[in-house]
Amino acid sequence: MTTLHQINHQIVYQRPESLSDTNTHYCPGCTHGVAHRLVAEVLDEMGIREKTIGVAPVGCSVFAYKYFNMDFVEAAHGRAPAMATGVKRVLPQNTVYTYQGDGDLASIGMAEIMHVAARGENITVIFINNAIYGMTGGQMAPTTLPGMKTTSSPLGRDVELSGFPIRMSEMLATMDGAGYIARGSLHDAKHIRKAKKAIRIAFETQERGLGFSMVELLSSCPTNWKITPNEALDFIAEQMVPVFPLGEFKTNPELAKLRV
Amino acid sequence: MPVTGWIEVNDHYCKGCDICVAACPPNVIALNMERLTPKGYHPAHLVSEGCTGCGICAIVCPDAAITVYRETPQRTRQKITVQEIA
Ligand SMILES: Cc1ncc(C[n+]2csc(CCOP(=O)(O)OP(=O)(O)O)c2C)c(N)n1
Ligand code: SF4
Ligand code: SF4
Numbered sequence: 001m002t003t004l005h006q007i008n009h010q011i012v013y014q015r016p017e018s019l020s021d022t023n024t025h026y027c028p029g030c031t032h033g034v035a036h037r038l039v040a041e042v043l044d045e046m047g048i049r050e051k052t053i054g055v056a057p058v059g060c061s062v063f064a065y066k067y068f069n070m071d072f073v074e075a076a077h078g079r080a081p082a083m084a085t086g087v088k089r090v091l092p093q094n095t096v097y098t099y100q101g102d103g104d105l106a107s108i109g110m111a112e113i114m115h116v117a118a119r120g121e122n123i124t125v126i127f128i129n130n131a132i133y134g135m136t137g138g139q140m141a142p143t144t145l146p147g148m149k150t151t152s153s154p155l156g157r158d159v160e161l162s163g164f165p166i167r168m169s170e171m172l173a174t175m176d177g178a179g180y181i182a183r184g185s186l187h188d189a190k191h192i193r194k195a196k197k198a199i200r201i202a203f204e205t206q207e208r209g210l211g212f213s214m215v216e217l218l219s220s221c222p223t224n225w226k227i228t229p230n231e232a233l234d235f236i237a238e239q240m241v242p243v244f245p246l247g248e249f250k251t252n253p254e255l256a257k258l259r260v
Numbered sequence: 261m262p263v264t265g266w267i268e269v270n271d272h273y274c275k276g277c278d279i280c281v282a283a284c285p286p287n288v289i290a291l292n293m294e295r296l297t298p299k300g301y302h303p304a305h306l307v308s309e310g311c312t313g314c315g316i317c318a319i320v321c322p323d324a325a326i327t328v329y330r331e332t333p334q335r336t337r338q339k340i341t342v343q344e345i346a
Pocket of ligand 1: 058059060061077100101102103104105108128130132133134135136141
């Protein structure tokens, strides 16, 4: 751009420091990338990047450790909360979070996530609900919507046969060990801003030692939903939000004073 | 005078997903069909005047590919401030 611009401008938005320079392998328009960016922005704003340790899952976000500019460990499928427990107990001064998909967290990792919340481990979980197994080719997940077509439910999820979608946030909010549980969505700018606030509160929960915190994010998988990225954002708003209502399901009273 | 802004889209990250194109309120972004990024995508670019520097394209971008600038008002010129969007 011109010299004039260089002198007389302010930067309204730039890539956060907590993201690495690597370009991701995510499909074009996949909102895994938005979730990564929000976590990175929050860690930058809180100034805790250098003491934060992430735990990557199995799923499309298996390479999360390459995309964040901070220490990371890779867990076996579904076991990120168990691994995060170990890391946090050994290094209680560090900030520890997991980043997990719905197959990882709500299917193979169901036991780990329930018990980490029950124990009130002081960790943060970023939970990506895209209603499908993305990495393995679009199979039905515990979060797949009734009637939704996937490669393992080609005629649409039949609730008589495969049951109903599981609402993890609502269930985890019943745990006494949980300090903050919220569900946000990544389908437009307004909701992305709200989701970022929830992620901030979740990390603040951990920094204050108030127990387990989780933010569930409704996210797109245009590739396996077999629609365009913009159509996938509409699908979240129109189909997913009615099944997975947005909001805060548990907030430790000490967080009420927080201004973020 | 209306606020003027502009964006820079980084070829290393942009995957031509079209999300910013649909989200831009004054509709000033399009995919550049004349050009391919090293990864083979048609990147987003500004196609007309009218960018307000609102930052919405950057907020919805899944690849953090967009830097948004806004011209500072006359009074505060020379002072370069970096401002985070909340
Ligand atoms: C022990 C084990 N079982 C099964 C798999 C196969 N597998 C890889 S990713 C995945 C599901 C991923 O889905 P999700 O967690 O929703 O993440 P997404 O890819 O949608 O982001 C499965 C079943 C595996 N890698 N390891
Ligand atoms: S398969 Fe789906 S979840 Fe995985 S990167 Fe592609 S769009 Fe994203
Ligand atoms: S900053 Fe706002 S007006 Fe400018 S290109 Fe981005 S979305 Fe459009």
